[in-house]
Amino acid sequence: MGTKQRREREKEALRQDILDAARELFVKEGYENVSMRRVAEKIEYSPTTIYLYFEDKASLLYAICEETFAKLAKRMETIARDSDEPIEALRQVCRAYVDFGLKYPNHYKLTFINHPQHPQDDKRHLREESMGMRAYGNLRAGVEACISAKKFRETNVEAVTQMIWAGGHGITSLLISMPDFPWVKKNELIDLMIDTLLEGLSG
Amino acid sequence: MGTKQRREREKEALRQDILDAARELFVKEGYENVSMRRVAEKIEYSPTTIYLYFEDKASLLYAICEETFAKLAKRMETIARDSDEPIEALRQVCRAYVDFGLKYPNHYKLTFINHPQHPQDDKRHLREESMGMRAYGNLRAGVEACISAKKFRETNVEAVTQMIWAGGHGITSLLISMPDFPWVKKNELIDLMIDTLLEGLSG
DNA sequence: ATAGTATGTTTAACGGTGTTAAGTGAGAGG
DNA sequence: CCTCTCACTTAACACCGTTAAACATACTAT
Numbered sequence: 001m002g003t004k005q006r007r008e009r010e011k012e013a014l015r016q017d018i019l020d021a022a023r024e025l026f027v028k029e030g031y032e033n034v035s036m037r038r039v040a041e042k043i044e045y046s047p048t049t050i051y052l053y054f055e056d057k058a059s060l061l062y063a064i065c066e067e068t069f070a071k072l073a074k075r076m077e078t079i080a081r082d083s084d085e086p087i088e089a090l091r092q093v094c095r096a097y098v099d100f101g102l103k104y105p106n107h108y109k110l111t112f113i114n115h116p117q118h119p120q121d122d123k124r125h126l127r128e129e130s131m132g133m134r135a136y137g138n139l140r141a142g143v144e145a146c147i148s149a150k151k152f153r154e155t156n157v158e159a160v161t162q163m164i165w166a167g168g169h170g171i172t173s174l175l176i177s178m179p180d181f182p183w184v185k186k187n188e189l190i191d192l193m194i195d196t197l198l199e200g201l202s203g
Numbered sequence: 204m205g206t207k208q209r210r211e212r213e214k215e216a217l218r219q220d221i222l223d224a225a226r227e228l229f230v231k232e233g234y235e236n237v238s239m240r241r242v243a244e245k246i247e248y249s250p251t252t253i254y255l256y257f258e259d260k261a262s263l264l265y266a267i268c269e270e271t272f273a274k275l276a277k278r279m280e281t282i283a284r285d286s287d288e289p290i291e292a293l294r295q296v297c298r299a300y301v302d303f304g305l306k307y308p309n310h311y312k313l314t315f316i317n318h319p320q321h322p323q324d325d326k327r328h329l330r331e332e333s334m335g336m337r338a339y340g341n342l343r344a345g346v347e348a349c350i351s352a353k354k355f356r357e358t359n360v361e362a363v364t365q366m367i368w369a370g371g372h373g374i375t376s377l378l379i380s381m382p383d384f385p386w387v388k389k390n391e392l393i394d395l396m397i398d399t400l401l402e403g404l405s406g
Numbered sequence: 407a408t409a410g411t412a413t414g415t416t417t418a419a420c421g422g423t424g425t426t427a428a429g430t431g432a433g434a435g436g
Numbered sequence: 437c438c439t440c441t442c443a444c445t446t447a448a449c450a451c452c453g454t455t456a457a458a459c460a461t462a463c464t465a466t
Contacts (some may be wrong), residue, residue, distance in 0.1 A: 007413090007414095011414090014414095035451080035452060035453080036452085036453060036454085037451090037452080037453090045415075045416090046415065046416050046417080047416095047453090047454090048415075048416070048417085048454080048455080049414080049415060049416080051453095051454070051455080052414070052415080056453075056454075057453065057454090112377075112380070112381075113316060113376075113380065114317075154395065154399075156387065156391075156395075158387050159387045159391055159392060159395050160395070162377075162386060162387060162392055163374075163392060163395050163396045163399060165373075165377070166370065166373035166374040166377050166392070166396060167369065167370050167373055167396070168373070169373045169376070169377055170368075170369035170370055170371070170372045170373025170374070170376070171366075171369040171373070173316075173372070173373070173376060174315075174365075174368070174369050174372055177315070177316065178315075183365060184359065184361050184362045184365060188359075188362055189362060189365055189366060189369070192357065192359075192362050192363070192366050193366045193369060193370070195403070196357075196366060196399075196400055196403035196404055197399055197400070197403060198403070199402075199403040200398070200399035200400060200401070200402040200403030200404075201399055201403075206433095206434070210442095210443090213443095214443085217443095238422080238423060238424080239423085239424065239425085240422090240423080240424090248444075248445090249444065249445050249446080250424090250425090250445095251425080251426080251444080251445070251446085252443080252444060252445080254424095254425070254426080255443070255444075259424075259425075260424065260425095
């Protein structure tokens with residue numbers, strides 16, 4: 001009867017348990033420093049059980065990143081909707097991106113820094129539907145709005161989007177991966193970057 | 204007699220052989236994908252021999268990075284010496300930085316992207332005398348020249364230097380770690396970033 | 407009710423990793 | 437000629453991601 005549905009619910013629950021355990025460990029100690037055996041220990045199952053729910057360690061990671069980046073994409077969309085001045089909206093989208101990275105440094109590392117080494121064809125992160133790409137799309141929309149409103153000198157949407165992304169990513173990734181460097185105050189640095197880029201783009 | 208000196212020469216030669224083998228493998232296949240055993244095989248010694256010359260795998264890496272970043276620092280110094288227009292000099296220093304990263308992507312990864320995870324206290328890369336820091340110092344000098352010549356609105360040398368670094372690093376690291384992303388033409392992107400930053404900084 | 411099957415989980419193992427402790431063997435010094 | 441030093445190797449440790457095979461339980465069909 002309903003046993004089939006119950007079973008399915010239980011399977012889904014375990015899948016979520018694995019995800020939760022892995023997220024906590026990955027975020028606390030970093031992907032590279034957490035073994036499948038440790039994740040298994042945390043959920044009190046044998047290591048191989050995880051492989052019944054996820055293809056491999058990278059897939060586990062990917063699932064977690066998608067979850068988290070969905071949040072970023074959503075926040076970006078909210079900002080875009082709630083603002084009508086395109087430059088101000090773009091500025092806030094950039095802030096949201098950097099703040100997000102600094103708030104979830106290990107998630108950020110996983111999708112944008114460590115990422116999929118290069119074992120042949122792990123291009124999941126680049127799929128149109130991936131959350132990382134959705135976030136990129138939101139940034140792109142913000143840039144497009146500015147260009148449509150004739151606020152920017154340069155009109156190559158793709159180039160401007162990628163440059164702004166690189167600016168945000170540069171700050172985020174450096175702050176994350178070199179925490180011991182004598183940085184000036186974080187907010188000052190972030191604002192200087194965003195302001196300088198927007199100023200430089202404005203006709 | 205001179206045997207002691209000969210021995211010392213031979214030791215030094217082997218040390219260099221190890222370095223050469225490791226460099227070639229690391230650069231070709233990436234640090235993470237090369238094992239100590241493979242390095243040993245290449246020089247036709249047993250794996251443990253390497254540990255008589257280098258403390259561990261990370262130290263081997265560090266030595267290689269220092270070598271390579273010395274080159275970058277040198278090139279930057281040459282550019283600075285051969286130019287008298289400070290903005291143009293800074294532009295070229297930035298180009299040199301990015302070009303260098305794209306030319307030696309695995310070296311770049313090693314010092315600025317992957318680098319010392321966070322096992323307590325591997326702050327070698329941040330030592331004043333390290334070559335990476337020397338390169339940073341060169342960038343800083345370029346920025347200082349522009350500020351002294353009253354070319355920039357913002358006058359916080361450290362903040363401007365770090366922002367420009369972040370801009371260059373953002374582009375370099377994204378191009379390196381996401382080679383499959385549909386980037387616009389590399390040179391266009393690099394120039395757009397540098398031009399926009401310099402334009403945005405100019406009063 | 408019993409036999410058979412599908413399902414979820416575990417045990418054991420493979421081939422790898424960085425690293426260390428103990429052993430070997432050739433050449434220098436007495 | 438013997439001893440000792442020291443560069444080097446062998447063997448091992450404790451891990452890693454992953455897979456094939458065994459197992460136990462719970463459902464199905466006779």
